[in-house]
Amino acid sequence: MSFRYEIRLSGEGGQGLVLAGKILAEAAAIYDNLNATQSQSYGPEARGGASRSEVILSDEDIDYPKAVHIDLLLALTQESCDRYAADLKSNGILLVDQDAVLTTPEGSFKVYRVPIIQMARDRVGRALVANIVALGLIAGIAKIVSEKALRQAIEARVPKGTEELNLKAFAVGLEHAKTLV
Amino acid sequence: MSFRYEIRLSGEGGQGLVLAGKILAEAAAIYDNLNATQSQSYGPEARGGASRSEVILSDEDIDYPKAVHIDLLLALTQESCDRYAADLKSNGILLVDQDAVLTTPEGSFKVYRVPIIQMARDRVGRALVANIVALGLIAGIAKIVSEKALRQAIEARVPKGTEELNLKAFAVGLEHAKTLV
Numbered sequence: 001m002s003f004r005y006e007i008r009l010s011g012e013g014g015q016g017l018v019l020a021g022k023i024l025a026e027a028a029a030i031y032d033n034l035n036a037t038q039s040q041s042y043g044p045e046a047r048g049g050a051s052r053s054e055v056i057l058s059d060e061d062i063d064y065p066k067a068v069h070i071d072l073l074l075a076l077t078q079e080s081c082d083r084y085a086a087d088l089k090s091n092g093i094l095l096v097d098q099d100a101v102l103t104t105p106e107g108s109f110k111v112y113r114v115p116i117i118q119m120a121r122d123r124v125g126r127a128l129v130a131n132i133v134a135l136g137l138i139a140g141i142a143k144i145v146s147e148k149a150l151r152q153a154i155e156a157r158v159p160k161g162t163e164e165l166n167l168k169a170f171a172v173g174l175e176h177a178k179t180l181v
Numbered sequence: 182m183s184f185r186y187e188i189r190l191s192g193e194g195g196q197g198l199v200l201a202g203k204i205l206a207e208a209a210a211i212y213d214n215l216n217a218t219q220s221q222s223y224g225p226e227a228r229g230g231a232s233r234s235e236v237i238l239s240d241e242d243i244d245y246p247k248a249v250h251i252d253l254l255l256a257l258t259q260e261s262c263d264r265y266a267a268d269l270k271s272n273g274i275l276l277v278d279q280d281a282v283l284t285t286p287e288g289s290f291k292v293y294r295v296p297i298i299q300m301a302r303d304r305v306g307r308a309l310v311a312n313i314v315a316l317g318l319i320a321g322i323a324k325i326v327s328e329k330a331l332r333q334a335i336e337a338r339v340p341k342g343t344e345e346l347n348l349k350a351f352a353v354g355l356e357h358a359k360t361l362v
Binding site for chain 2: 028030033035040042043047061062064065066
C-alpha cells in the first residue's frame, strides 16, 4: 500500500513559506529517502499578496503533484485559513497562528492553535523565522519527516550565517509540539 | 482556446534553476497577469545531484501542474539533456549549454546551443548567473513572458545587492537571443 502525504503552507508573501516547503521536501527526499515535490501557484491570489506552498511526500513516484486532499494545513493568516481549510481531509491537521487566525471553521480535522509568530519573535528574537518554528511544530506533530533530516536541510538551505538562528527556531517549534501531542 | 506553456529548467544543484523558475513564474503571474505554477521534484535524481524546476504558464487555472508536453527545455548538463529531451513536444525548443552538452538527441524540436555558462563568466563576471543569462535567452527566444515583467521579478527576487549583476546577466542573454531568432 503506497503512502502519500500532502502539506500546504499558507499565509502571505514574505513569510518564507516557499523556503519552508523546499526545506521540507529536501529533508524528506535527500535525507529521508522519500520522493517529494514542492510547488507554488501564482495567480490572482499572489497578486493580492497571499502565498501558498505545497509539499507532497510519497514512497512512490508522484504523478499528480497538486495537493487535493490535504493532510496538514499551516495557516498564518485568517484569509489563508478561510480559503484552504475546506481542502483538509477527514482527520487532517490544521495548524494556525493563534494571533493571526481568530476563527477556524468547523470540520472533522484536528486544530492546533500556536502563537507561532510570537514565539519566533520572543523566543528566537526574529519574527522572520516563524516559518522555521512552524517546521519544528510540523515535525513534532505530524512526525512525517525525521528531525535529523529537517536539521540537515535547514542547515543546507537557509542563508549563510543564519543557520544557528534557524536551528534554534526549529528547536523551539519542536519542543512546543511535544507539549501538544 | 486556452493557452498552456510548459518549461523545464534542468541541470545540477547549485545552478539556481529553482530561483530561475520562480522568477519566471512570478514575472508571468504577478506582472504579466497569467496564471503560473512552479514546482520541483526531489527523489533519486536529486540525491544524485541533478536539479529540475518546472514552470507552467496558462491563461486559465492550472489543474495539472506537472509538465508532460514540454514546450521549452533548458539543459545545462549532458545528463539532463539526455534524460529530458524526449519529453519535448513536437516543434518544442531545446536550449542547451554548448560546452556542457556535447550531443543532443534527434527529434522534431528546434535546438539552440549557446555558451550560457561561459557568457555568464566572461561577459557578466560570474558563472553563477548563468541561470539569469538563460532567462534572458528564454525571454528572447520564446517571448512568452515580457522582458519588463522579467526584469521586475529579477529585481524583486535575487539576493539584495546583486540586482545590477543579475539584470546585466538578463540583458546579455536577451541580446544574444536576438541574434538567434
